[in-house]
Amino acid sequence: MHTVIETNEARRPWGLAAFLVLALAAFVALGIWQVQRLQWKHALIARVDARVHAEPIPLPADDRLARVKGSDLDYLRVSLQGSYEGSATVLVRAATDLGTGYWTMTPLKLEDGRQVWVNRGFVPAGTGASAAAASTPAGAVRVVGLLRSDEPKGSLLQSNQPQDDRWYSRDTTAMAAARGIGRVVPAFVDAQAEQARRPAGPKPAGPKPGAPAPVPGLTQIHFPDNHLSYALTWFALAAMSAMALVFVWRRRRWNG
Incomplete structure (x- = not known):
């Protein structure tokens, strides 16, 4: 047993x-x-949707941008006023509903003295940086767009190559160093609308005829x-x- x-x-x-x-x-x-x-x-998703459709606000201070996590300010709708530094334009590889091409990244010098990179929009493959820069409006402009987090180093598959002026992500610090423009805001803005302001006096020169106009408003907001x-x-x-x-x-x- x-x-x-x-x-x-x-x-x-x-x-x-x-x-x-x-x-x-x-x-x-x-x-x-x-x-x-x-x-x-x-x-x-609810928070981002509310931000995207909210009234634009002034760009937050640099210390706040550096202090908070990117997701806490991503897609915040902001309003900027200043003048573009067209000669410093950088083209960053992009794939959109319009096809493959580039994001047109141009620094905007704000009225408070700060500089912020603005994604002015999409230009098709084959566009050169000088051609994209030629589309930059001269004089004061007002930009409304969505605040985005910095994208350091490169994309998942390819690293940025500043020495060859090949960019696969919007690395604001590296782009500023490559163009020698000094300190920039630690974020960038995807433009939704761009409007040249008309000061009194002679009309400033506009974009050169035939320059490819970037297509704004193509920010992809998708959360799996x-x-x-x-x-x-x-x-x-x-x-x-x-x-x-x-x-x-x-x-x-x-x-x-």
């Missing part, structure tokens, strides 16, 4: 049962985490929202683990 009890004890799948319990706990935890991520993502499907997947795996645990334990009883 004693030998039979020991044999039944040995047959109990304690290791497999422990594994299934751990898997069940892990899958439930991951499912709950995805539900929390879902709530956070929906709050982020797969958290619900991920949560359902983790909870389904948790349910399968629970069913497997019940099956293993019942089979042990049948074999006992």
